[in-house]
Amino acid sequence: MNKPLILAGLLTLLAPAAWADGHAAFEENCASCHGADAEGIEGLAPPLHNAALWKTLGDHRQAYIAGVVTGGMSGTLQSKGSTYEGLVMPPLGYLDTATLVEITHYVLNDVNQMGDGPSAALITQYQASPPEHAALRKLRNGG
Numbered sequence: 001m002n003k004p005l006i007l008a009g010l011l012t013l014l015a016p017a018a019w020a021d022g023h024a025a026f027e028e029n030c031a032s033c034h035g036a037d038a039e040g041i042e043g044l045a046p047p048l049h050n051a052a053l054w055k056t057l058g059d060h061r062q063a064y065i066a067g068v069v070t071g072g073m074s075g076t077l078q079s080k081g082s083t084y085e086g087l088v089m090p091p092l093g094y095l096d097t098a099t100l101v102e103i104t105h106y107v108l109n110d111v112n113q114m115g116d117g118p119s120a121a122l123i124t125q126y127q128a129s130p131p132e133h134a135a136l137r138k139l140r141n142g143g
């Protein structure tokens with residue numbers, strides 16, 4: 001009997017429901033702007049279902065999503081062929097750290113199949129001192 005393999009198999013089976021709380025918290029805190037399916041709302045907020053964006057961000061994706069949720073976002077963004085300008089996302093760093101961890105993992109894992117989201121330690125750090133929007137845009141545009 002290969003226990004690690006069985007465990008890995010069980011974890012795979014459990015994966016789809018792993019961020020169910022994140023899904024519910026997304027519906028509550030993000031969907032009014034980003035859409036219930038995270039596909040964005042033209043003229044209001046860009047899609048978060050955007051594998052190309054998260055792939056381009058690479059190792060910076062945890063810092064980017066943690067930075068945006070805690071500090072908000074502004075400035076012109078190109079996303080999936082549309083331009084989002086003159087829009088401002090309010091900072092949501094007042095939400096529970098655990099809720100922000102759940103939501104960001106839901107977006108990266110469940111919506112985009114991109115692997116791990118930011119740690120609670122990173123979210124806590126950004127809640128205390130969120131990054132500047134200019135720094136986040138720089139990260140988004142490749143550093």
Ligand code: HEC
Pocket residue numbers: 026029030031032033034044045046047048053064065068069073074075076077079084085086087088089090092103104107140
């Ligand atoms: C009041 C509306 C609003 C809410 C609520 C909101 N957002 Fe946003 N979000 C925006 C807007 C507007 C932008 C684009 C800002 C810009 O154009 O610079 C944005 C941008 C983003 C981006 C960057 C997308 C990109 O293409 O780079 C992420 C990630 C994000 N939001 C995640 C979230 C998450 C997760 C939540 C819930 C915790 C959330 N947002 C809640 C309005 C909102």
